[in-house]
Amino acid sequence: xxxxxxxxxxxxxxxxxxxxxxxxxxxxxxxxxxxxxxxxxxxxxxxxxxxxxxxxxxxxxxxxxxxxxxxxxxxxxxxxxxxxxxxxxxxxxxxxxxxxxxxxxxxxxxxxxxxxxxxxxxxxxxxxxxxxxxxxxxxxxxxxxxxxxxxxxxxxxxxxxxxxxxxxxxxxxxxxxxxxxxxxxxxxxxxxxxxxxxxxxxxxxxxxxxxxxxxxxxxxxxxxxxxxxxxxxxxxxxxxxxxxxxxxxxxxxxxxxxxxxxxxxxxxxxxxxxxxxxxxxxxxxxxxxxxxxxxxxxxxxxxxxxxxxxxxxxxxxxxxxxxxxxxxxxxxxxxxxxxxxxxxxxxxxxxxxxxxxxxxxxx
Amino acid sequence: xxxxxxxxxxxxxxxxxxxxxxxxxxxxxxxxxxxxxxxxxxxxxxxxxxxxxxxxxxxxxxxxxxxxxxxxxxxxxxxxxxxxxxxxxxxxxxxxxxxxxxxxxxxxxxxxxxxxxxxxxxxxxxxxxxxxxxxxxxxxxxxxxxxxxxxxxxxxxxxxxxxxxxxxxxxxxxxxxxxxxxxxxxxxxxxxxxxxxxxxxxxxxxxxxxxxx
Amino acid sequence: xxxxxxxxxxxxxxxxxxxxxxxxxxxxxxxxxxxxxxxxxxxxxxxxxxxxxxxxxxxxxxxxxxxxxxxxxxxxxxxxxxxxxxxxxxxxxxxxxxxxxxxxxxxxxxxxxxxxxxxxxxxxxxxxxxxxxxxxxxxxxxxxxxxxxxxxxxxxxxxxxxxxxxxxxxxxxxxxxxxxxxxxxxxxxxxxxxxxxxxxxxxxxxxxxxxxxxxxxxxxxxxx
Numbered sequence: 001x002x003x004x005x006x007x008x009x010x011x012x013x014x015x016x017x018x019x020x021x022x023x024x025x026x027x028x029x030x031x032x033x034x035x036x037x038x039x040x041x042x043x044x045x046x047x048x049x050x051x052x053x054x055x056x057x058x059x060x061x062x063x064x065x066x067x068x069x070x071x072x073x074x075x076x077x078x079x080x081x082x083x084x085x086x087x088x089x090x091x092x093x094x095x096x097x098x099x100x101x102x103x104x105x106x107x108x109x110x111x112x113x114x115x116x117x118x119x120x121x122x123x124x125x126x127x128x129x130x131x132x133x134x135x136x137x138x139x140x141x142x143x144x145x146x147x148x149x150x151x152x153x154x155x156x157x158x159x160x161x162x163x164x165x166x167x168x169x170x171x172x173x174x175x176x177x178x179x180x181x182x183x184x185x186x187x188x189x190x191x192x193x194x195x196x197x198x199x200x201x202x203x204x205x206x207x208x209x210x211x212x213x214x215x216x217x218x219x220x221x222x223x224x225x226x227x228x229x230x231x232x233x234x235x236x237x238x239x240x241x242x243x244x245x246x247x248x249x250x251x252x253x254x255x256x257x258x259x260x261x262x263x264x265x266x267x268x269x270x271x272x273x274x275x276x277x278x279x280x281x282x283x284x285x286x287x288x289x290x291x292x293x294x295x296x297x298x299x300x301x302x303x304x305x306x307x308x309x310x311x312x313x314x315x316x317x318x319x320x321x322x323x324x325x326x327x328x329x330x331x332x333x334x335x336x337x338x339x340x341x342x343x344x345x346x347x348x349x350x351x352x353x354x355x356x357x358x359x360x361x362x363x
Numbered sequence: 364x365x366x367x368x369x370x371x372x373x374x375x376x377x378x379x380x381x382x383x384x385x386x387x388x389x390x391x392x393x394x395x396x397x398x399x400x401x402x403x404x405x406x407x408x409x410x411x412x413x414x415x416x417x418x419x420x421x422x423x424x425x426x427x428x429x430x431x432x433x434x435x436x437x438x439x440x441x442x443x444x445x446x447x448x449x450x451x452x453x454x455x456x457x458x459x460x461x462x463x464x465x466x467x468x469x470x471x472x473x474x475x476x477x478x479x480x481x482x483x484x485x486x487x488x489x490x491x492x493x494x495x496x497x498x499x500x501x502x503x504x505x506x507x508x509x510x511x512x513x514x515x516x517x518x519x520x521x522x523x524x525x526x527x528x529x530x531x532x533x534x535x536x537x538x539x540x541x542x543x544x545x546x547x548x549x550x551x552x553x554x555x556x557x558x559x560x561x562x563x564x565x566x567x568x569x570x571x572x573x574x575x576x
Numbered sequence: 577x578x579x580x581x582x583x584x585x586x587x588x589x590x591x592x593x594x595x596x597x598x599x600x601x602x603x604x605x606x607x608x609x610x611x612x613x614x615x616x617x618x619x620x621x622x623x624x625x626x627x628x629x630x631x632x633x634x635x636x637x638x639x640x641x642x643x644x645x646x647x648x649x650x651x652x653x654x655x656x657x658x659x660x661x662x663x664x665x666x667x668x669x670x671x672x673x674x675x676x677x678x679x680x681x682x683x684x685x686x687x688x689x690x691x692x693x694x695x696x697x698x699x700x701x702x703x704x705x706x707x708x709x710x711x712x713x714x715x716x717x718x719x720x721x722x723x724x725x726x727x728x729x730x731x732x733x734x735x736x737x738x739x740x741x742x743x744x745x746x747x748x749x750x751x752x753x754x755x756x757x758x759x760x761x762x763x764x765x766x767x768x769x770x771x772x773x774x775x776x777x778x779x780x781x782x783x784x785x786x787x788x789x790x791x792x793x794x795x796x797x798x799x800x
Contacts, residue, residue: 049705075707086702090720090795100706132797148706158705423779425739427756431772435580441765510644517646521746522760528648535652535746543656547649554644 001027002048002156002188006057009043009213017043018213020057027155030182030189032203034196035236040213041192045158048190049078061156076100079149079157079187083164085141087133093144094119094129100152111151118147123177139170146178150185159191163198175201196237200224200244208233222248246321251356253323255337255346263290267298279332282307287343289313289336313338316345324353367541375530379549382526385447385519386512387557392448393455394505400456401463402489411464418457426450426515430522447519454515455508462504466497499572502565509557513550527553579766580773589770594754596774603751603778606669606744607737610676614733618681619726622688626722627714635689639682647740651675655747672744679740680733687729691722724798727790731783738779752778 002025009017018040025031033041046052047059050071059066066074087096097115102108116126122143133141142162149157163171175198182189193199199206200221208216208224210232217229225245228234234241260281261270274280274295282302284290291307298306311330314322314337326335327350334347368375404411429450434441437449470493478492520528530546566573583589590596625631651672658671695718703713719726745753755771758764 051701051705072707072709075705077707080702080705082698082702082705084696084698086696086698086700086705088699088703088717088721089696089797090717091797103707103712132795134797145702420780423735423783424776425735425742425779427739427742427753428772428776428779431756431768432776435769510640514644514646517648518743520648521743521757528646531646531649531652532746535656538656540653540656543649543652547646547653550646550649551644 001025001062002190003060003063004044004047004057005060007044007047007054007059008056009040009047009052010055016213018047018054021213021215022057023207023215023218025188025190026205027188028186029204030191030202032191032193032199032206033209034193034199034206035209035216036211037194038211039209041194041209042160043213044209045160045190045192048156048158049075049080051075076103076152077154077156079152079154081142081145081149081157081159081162083161085133085138085145087141087144087148089133091132092129093124093131093133093136096133096144097148097151099148104152115147115151118150119144122147122150122181137170138166139174142166142174143177146181150187155188157187157189159189161192161194164193164195171198178202200247208236210236220248243321243324246324246357247319249320249357249360250317251320251360253320253337253348253352253356255348256334256352258334258336258344258347260289260344261293261302263302263304265302267295267300267302270298270302271295279308279334281332281334281336281344281347283344286341289338289344292331311336313342314348315340320353320357323348324350327353364541364544368545371542371545375527375545375549378525378527378529378546379553381444382513382516382528382550383553385444385524385526386451386509386516386553389448389451389455390505390509390512390557393452393459393508394501396452396456397459397463398494401460402467404460404464405467415461415464418460421453421457426454426518427521429453430519430524442523444524447516447524451512451516455512458508458511459501459504463497463501466500466504467493469500470496495569498565498569502561506558506561509561510554513554513557517546517550580769583766583770584773596752596755599750599752599754600774600778602749603738603741603753603775606673606676606741606749606751607734607782610673610737610741611680611730611734613673614677614680614684614737615730617677618684619688622685622726622729623692623714623719623722625685626689626692627718629693632689635685639686642678642682647675647679647736648743648746650678651740651744651747654678668747669749672741672747672749676737676740676744680737683729683733683736684726685729687726687732688722690729691725692718694725695721720795721798723794724790727786727794731786731790734782734786735779738775738782742775 004021004023007021008019011017021040021044033044035041043052047054048061048066050066050069053067088099094112094115097118098108098111101111101114116129119129120126124140124143124147128136128140133144136144145162163174166174179202191202203221205218205220206224207218210216217224217233219227222245224233224237225241225248228237228241258281259273259277260283261273263282263284270280270293278294279292280295282290282293291309292311293302293306293308308331312322312326314326314335316337316339323335323337326337327333327348328335330336334349335353336347337345339345400414404414430446431441433439433446433449434443437446439445474492474496475488478488483491516526517528517531520526520532527546527549530542530549534540534543534546592598621635625635654675655668655671658674659667662670699717699721700713703717708716741751742753742756745751745757752771752775755767755774759766759768759771
């Protein structure tokens, strides 16, 4: 557990970077500091590993004041990931990862073996281990950065805009992988970002900070969307709050059975089962939905080229947002729900989802 | 020293002019040769390595060695100032080829692409966009070349080519400091003047780099 | 041309206290000791400037100032000032070494501070954040990352020193420069050109050897 106790940072030119910050970072959870540039989020993060010493106030890790600890040994026990990865260009990937274990006196052979295992764990091909950082893509470098931070198995992980410099698709993969890793590891993670969507996606709790180093609100992502503390937070969290909040609400929606046809069947069979319906759901051989067709426009066979693929799929138990989006994006108005293996469970329409939302609200 | 200078002012002046000629002319010729060579090195990556390696090797050869060996190659007399001009031109080219190619490489890609998109041909792009933008880098290289040329030319006094360096060797033979000091200071001033001229020309050539008043 | 070849291949010219071998060893001795002294002064200073960012302006202007002094003038001035105060047989050698050291310092210094300065700030920050001490950041990250530029500076210093050591023969110290200066004095062009050829070869070999060492020492991760 990390506790900020009225921590304040004033720079020599009298600008206040962080103003009386008091909050608790619970162990084993992800706390995200988010805010516009100049809000003191990075400064706050860097107080935890004593890269910055508070002008007044304290930062405590498990009850011990950080200021009273030796900086180097404190930092060796805290993982640190930064935006540009900051890999050491002169060392191979595996030796970058082994840095802290070697500092801590772990034997070279063991440190390397552990590092290889970690590389795999963060989703990197072991064949990259002998390469040098400048031979990797930005996303790969960030993965190495994460592996390096985890190498000494520190209980705390500090991540300063770790995914800001990579393109959106890679960023989402990195976020997914971090969440997957965190589900296994249960580290205490402090994550800094300027991207509110990333904050809402990654965080168990989100600290919204505003210029001048003030904490504007500390709340769970759902609460942040449904109950912003003030104008600034509401503005910062952005539009579509109601819809985005559904991303954090689950509810029991009963699916309806759906008439289906298998890809490659005859057009005649499709028209027969459709009973005049406008749209018919097409499955592959493993009962996985692949798209919708209009039976009256089919030729001799149901071909892949006949498919309308606009509908999104919702997994069983997914947040209401995914269910609603499945219904809204489907050409038939019926959202497709699948099980963990991707096989069809049934469909829901928008009205079903809205009914559940209304029920949840009145409950 | 001042007394010695006043007694010998006309001679110091004429030596300075010779020195300026011996180190300045190679600067101009060297730049004229280095521009197309540097452009080639920039355009053709494979040629680039060869050109840069050759230039580097040339630059490793000490000046005195070049002054002595050039007559063998050129068939000139050892005292012929042409040897010095050729040697200094070679050094200038060796230094500037790399600078020109670096300067062209430093032109931002978006500017280059914008020029292509607006229909600039290769030649107009080079003359109208790339070279002007490379001027600051090339000018920095030219300044280094100018200062080192002035210093190196004085070495030619050892083989008897008359210029400011001759004051140094004379003073040493007489174990008499004033001419050495005067020669050295004149060299430094000459280098300063070259530097100043290049800075002013660069400023005139790059009006977009001046801050709005 | 043939005379030069004859001079170079005549065995008698290679032996004895004024033979090629001895002159070559002298030349290497002067150059190596000047470079070593210059490196001892310039590398720690350069690392300090690069690491702290302090004194940069002073270092740059000093280096530029020294560069604009003609080396021949510097040599004669230092000699005329220092030689009368030295009463051993090294009255000419010590001032020459002093000049070589002075000329070698600026490039080595510039290579060291520019090398440390251009180290990726993110790598430095990450190193600190991972618990490397300031000393470890310097030795394990900054210095290794600075090596390519440090070698660049050292190599140009070496060339400068080898070349100027040749000129120092004018003030009657040894080294290969003797053949150039003596050849000039005796109007023996083959000796002069032969000596010049040897100096040229020496300069190129010294640079090649240093380039080889650089390849061995610098991490492949730092090559672009």
